[in-house]
Amino acid sequence: MAEAAHDTKSQVDARVDDPLMAELRALLGDRLSIARAVREHHGKDASYHAMEMPDAVAFAETTEEVSAIVKLCALHKTPVIAFGTGTSLEGQVQAAHGGVCIDLSGMNRILEVNEADLDCRVQAGVTRKTLNTHLRDTGLFFPIDPGADASLGGMAATSASGTNAVRYGTMRNNVMGLTVVLADGRVIRTGGRARKSSAGYDLTRLFVGSEGTLGVITEVQLRLYGIPEAMAAAVCSFETLAGAVDSVILTIQSGIPVARIELLDELQVRAINDYAKLDYPVKPTLFFEFHGTEAGVKEQAEMVGEIAQEYGGANFRWETRQEDRTRLWQARHDAYFANLALKPGSKGWATDVCVPISRLAECILETRKDIDAAGVMAPIVGHVGDGNFHLTFLIDPDDPEEMARAEGVNDRMVMRALAMGGTCTGEHGVGTGKMRFLQAEHGDALAVMRQIKQALDPDNILNPGKILPS
Amino acid sequence: MAEAAHDTKSQVDARVDDPLMAELRALLGDRLSIARAVREHHGKDASYHAMEMPDAVAFAETTEEVSAIVKLCALHKTPVIAFGTGTSLEGQVQAAHGGVCIDLSGMNRILEVNEADLDCRVQAGVTRKTLNTHLRDTGLFFPIDPGADASLGGMAATSASGTNAVRYGTMRNNVMGLTVVLADGRVIRTGGRARKSSAGYDLTRLFVGSEGTLGVITEVQLRLYGIPEAMAAAVCSFETLAGAVDSVILTIQSGIPVARIELLDELQVRAINDYAKLDYPVKPTLFFEFHGTEAGVKEQAEMVGEIAQEYGGANFRWETRQEDRTRLWQARHDAYFANLALKPGSKGWATDVCVPISRLAECILETRKDIDAAGVMAPIVGHVGDGNFHLTFLIDPDDPEEMARAEGVNDRMVMRALAMGGTCTGEHGVGTGKMRFLQAEHGDALAVMRQIKQALDPDNILNPGKILPS
Numbered sequence: 005m006a007e008a009a010h011d012t013k014s015q016v017d018a019r020v021d022d023p024l025m026a027e028l029r030a031l032l033g034d035r036l037s038i039a040r041a042v043r044e045h046h047g048k049d050a051s052y053h054a055m056e057m058p059d060a061v062a063f064a065e066t067t068e069e070v071s072a073i074v075k076l077c078a079l080h081k082t083p084v085i086a087f088g089t090g091t092s093l094e095g096q097v098q099a100a101h102g103g104v105c106i107d108l109s110g111m112n113r114i115l116e117v118n119e120a121d122l123d124c125r126v127q128a129g130v131t132r133k134t135l136n137t138h139l140r141d142t143g144l145f146f147p148i149d150p151g152a153d154a155s156l157g158g159m160a161a162t163s164a165s166g167t168n169a170v171r172y173g174t175m176r177n178n179v180m181g182l183t184v185v186l187a188d189g190r191v192i193r194t195g196g197r198a199r200k201s202s203a204g205y206d207l208t209r210l211f212v213g214s215e216g217t218l219g220v221i222t223e224v225q226l227r228l229y230g231i232p233e234a235m236a237a238a239v240c241s242f243e244t245l246a247g248a249v250d251s252v253i254l255t256i257q258s259g260i261p262v263a264r265i266e267l268l269d270e271l272q273v274r275a276i277n278d279y280a281k282l283d284y285p286v287k288p289t290l291f292f293e294f295h296g297t298e299a300g301v302k303e304q305a306e307m308v309g310e311i312a313q314e315y316g317g318a319n320f321r322w323e324t325r326q327e328d329r330t331r332l333w334q335a336r337h338d339a340y341f342a343n344l345a346l347k348p349g350s351k352g353w354a355t356d357v358c359v360p361i362s363r364l365a366e367c368i369l370e371t372r373k374d375i376d377a378a379g380v381m382a383p384i385v386g387h388v389g390d391g392n393f394h395l396t397f398l399i400d401p402d403d404p405e406e407m408a409r410a411e412g413v414n415d416r417m418v419m420r421a422l423a424m425g426g427t428c429t430g431e432h433g434v435g436t437g438k439m440r441f442l443q444a445e446h447g448d449a450l451a452v453m454r455q456i457k458q459a460l461d462p463d464n465i466l467n468p469g470k471i472l473p474s
Numbered sequence: 475m476a477e478a479a480h481d482t483k484s485q486v487d488a489r490v491d492d493p494l495m496a497e498l499r500a501l502l503g504d505r506l507s508i509a510r511a512v513r514e515h516h517g518k519d520a521s522y523h524a525m526e527m528p529d530a531v532a533f534a535e536t537t538e539e540v541s542a543i544v545k546l547c548a549l550h551k552t553p554v555i556a557f558g559t560g561t562s563l564e565g566q567v568q569a570a571h572g573g574v575c576i577d578l579s580g581m582n583r584i585l586e587v588n589e590a591d592l593d594c595r596v597q598a599g600v601t602r603k604t605l606n607t608h609l610r611d612t613g614l615f616f617p618i619d620p621g622a623d624a625s626l627g628g629m630a631a632t633s634a635s636g637t638n639a640v641r642y643g644t645m646r647n648n649v650m651g652l653t654v655v656l657a658d659g660r661v662i663r664t665g666g667r668a669r670k671s672s673a674g675y676d677l678t679r680l681f682v683g684s685e686g687t688l689g690v691i692t693e694v695q696l697r698l699y700g701i702p703e704a705m706a707a708a709v710c711s712f713e714t715l716a717g718a719v720d721s722v723i724l725t726i727q728s729g730i731p732v733a734r735i736e737l738l739d740e741l742q743v744r745a746i747n748d749y750a751k752l753d754y755p756v757k758p759t760l761f762f763e764f765h766g767t768e769a770g771v772k773e774q775a776e777m778v779g780e781i782a783q784e785y786g787g788a789n790f791r792w793e794t795r796q797e798d799r800t801r802l803w804q805a806r807h808d809a810y811f812a813n814l815a816l817k818p819g820s821k822g823w824a825t826d827v828c829v830p831i832s833r834l835a836e837c838i839l840e841t842r843k844d845i846d847a848a849g850v851m852a853p854i855v856g857h858v859g860d861g862n863f864h865l866t867f868l869i870d871p872d873d874p875e876e877m878a879r880a881e882g883v884n885d886r887m888v889m890r891a892l893a894m895g896g897t898c899t900g901e902h903g904v905g906t907g908k909m910r911f912l913q914a915e916h917g918d919a920l921a922v923m924r925q926i927k928q929a930l931d932p933d934n935i936l937n938p939g940k941i942l943p944s
Contacts, residue, residue, distance in 0.1 A: 459929035
């Protein structure tokens with residue numbers, strides 16, 4: 005079906021009598037959709053990558069149903085694309101070869117919360133905010149925060165992280181186990197509830213970040229954390245980007261367990277000032293958050309304040325009240341929309357790299373110079389405690405000349421990061437957008453990824469056209 | 475060669491003209507040994523598992539040499555077993571099907587230390603103590619401490635952890651990248667120096683813990699940490715084991731970032747008192763270590779002290795002087811030898827499981843009851859902050875009746891841990907000793923491990939007979 009059905013321009017209602025469609029219809033009834041609007045919605049994520057719609061969308065409600073759908077698709081050698089909230093950033097959900105999109109948003113049950121063990125198990129469609137709302141009365145929370153209110157299955161599949169990975173790690177560190185539907189429909193459980201295990205190959209971390217190409221994640225076991233006794237936030241602006249980054253480096257080297265350190269360059273500060281009616285000095289700026297005991301937070305903040313001062317940090321401003329902290333982080337979260345407002349009518353193209361922290365200032369400064377030389381507009385923000393930073397190109401995707409300039413900047417940024425011992429993506433993943441850099445990054449290790457893909461999905465039905473360049 | 479050569483009882487000097495041996499001899503000269511004493515030394519680890527010697531031992535000095543050795547062995551379909559310091563605990567280095575042992579201890583160069591980025595790269599044969607000695611003047615250290623002065627390649631291969639995993643994680647969390655020789659001799663580099671990456675499948679964590687069955691690790695990139703400004707240790711004894719464990723649970727739940735929490739049961743305390751001439755009360759006892767700033771350590775310790783008191787902890791004793799702390803942890807490290815002295819002439823059989831921390835007290839208490847009912851002697855120690863605990867059976871391996879009783883206790887302990895959502899091994903790994911529990915632990919996921927093994931090592935030459943039951 006995949007080939008024949010890949011004419012994404014046509015109306016497809018006629019295809020309902022395709023044998024696979026009939027089988028899926030028998031399984032799912034109304035929960036199989038071939039409506040064009042539904043298919044279009046599922047053929048695109050939150051990125052600039054073009055929509056490529058699936059032939060049908062299956063709204064699954066149980067692991068057994070996902071297994072049954074995958075079995076049918078396997079029989080027909082038809083692509084299967086898992087879909088959570090569609091908030092990925094590198095085209096992970098595009099139906100590059102048509103096929104059946106499995107929408108997991110209906111799998112939204114929180115299966116267990118083990119307060120004493122600081123863990124929980126959720127269905128893949130539960131979003132991080134839903135989980136945290138559910139946890140509110142327990143004194144626990146799930147910290148990973150990629151910005152979007154993404155599904156936890158999708159966050160596991162794309163190895164999401166975000167602003168507080170510097171303290172709490174990424175999904176790789178916080179997924180304890182998974183339920184996965186394999187390419188032939190078999191259902192496995194990986195990992196478990198023990199805090200550590202040496203019992204065989206670490207399948208959990210193989211599936212985390214595999215972007216639906218090795219299996220469809222239907223349940224996730226997660227680590228939870230106690231809500232810290234105290235939290236405080238601070239903002240500090242610097243005369244130079246280098247001063248800001250050097251402050252971050254010394255903070256990390258000093259082992260200060262800061263919960264978030266976000267860098268905003270001047271253009272990014274201007275964007276959020278305009279958008280959120282704020283008045284931060286238009287200079288390279290760090291946002292900090294500290295978690296701990298009352299005394300611990302105070303101590304961390306004092307140490308960081310001294311470091312910042314040493315590197316020319318000024319206007320160190322405390323945001324201790326809950327509403328001020330919320331405003332601060334809301335502004336950071338809204339950076340994407342603030343950026344779009346900088347250049348009305350533009351689309352945003354978010355891209356990220358990650359480098360060893362000692363190279364971060366150099367990498368950001370060279371990239372900023374390249375952006376300006378190329379005459380494109382792209383604010384920089386970064387989860388700089390990890391050496392991870394992001395550009396948002398503000399572009400018109402229908403202007404091939406501008407797109408080419410942006411692509412040039414992106415390519416050079418990635419190759420710069422790789423030359424510094426870094427990676428082509430710290431947290432957005434590969435999807436289709438970063439595929440062409442994997443050979444340069446991994447060399448012969450890429451062939452091993454292919455061997456694993458071939459072993460687990462010999463007919464290449466699981467999210468084909470993603471991660472591994474063909 | 476493997477089959478013919480597997481008569482480990484015979485003298486094998488004649489085998490020097492075996493074609494593979496001749497090729498290896500041409501490659502390595504004197505660094506290929508077929509001396510019986512050398513082969514015997516390499517056919518056994520630090521466990522009770524019987525010696526099974528390889529046909530030859532190749533002392534490799536470079537990754538290229540390891541690659542050349544593996545290529546020759548692949549041509550002859552001859553097993554290859556990687557060997558670091560031989561301190562594994564579940565028979566990981568036994569030459570279960572003969573073959574060539576590659577001794578990596580000569581690959582002992584520290585390749586780079588990136589102080590600013592808190593990372594380093596070492597050859598596989600560098601031991602953790604050698605690395606820490608080398609780092610002494612940098613203010614950095616590598617925290618993972620499995621007790622033995624193991625090689626870092628071996629620690630990666632077995633996913634080692636140890637007493638301070640509760641704070642610093644295990645090898646899975648601290649290996650950033652690897653150089654690996656694959657079953658056909660290809661050399662790949664996995665991971666990199668970025669703190670996080672979403673660029674494709676996480677091969678690093680696939681090889682970590684694969685015990686030489688998927689590739690031979692020749693280089694390891696590691697995270698380093700700043701030596702804490704302050705450290706303190708404490709000892710506290712409890713009237714009941716449950717009181718001790720409940721103190722640990724509340725400490726973890728409270729998010730106190732304690733660096734080590736070790737539990738010793740009464741028998742274990744008696745053993746180390748006798749062995750190291752100490753005078754700890756012969757009661758269930760916790761050893762603590764705290765890392766942080768001066769104020770942070772004081773705060774952590776006060777909080778833990780209050781928790782311990784709540785659960786009947788008494789004789790809370792501070793060890794603030796360096797020499798007292800050293801004596802304390804030396805006593806803990808010497809537990810194995812102290813145990814052997816409890817029953818002169820016995821051998822030690824160390825085994826471990828890991829459970830969700832809420833089940834820890836129950837699991838330990840039931841296991842203690844079972845040990846006593848079975849009439850075997852086995853002190854219990856545990857890295858209880860992770861829910862991980864160890865038995866050391868003091869046994870005579872030549873007494874089949876006693877061995878059977880110990881095996882019964884071990885089997886029941888593993889099945890008890892699995893029933894509680896735990897794992898058959900928290901840190902010792904599978905080797906041959908825990909193989910028979912993997913089906914019960916992983917179910918159908920075990921088949922996926924086999925698929926990966928089959929894809930990466932189709933002729934099963936890499937450490938055959940380990941991890942995956944045949």
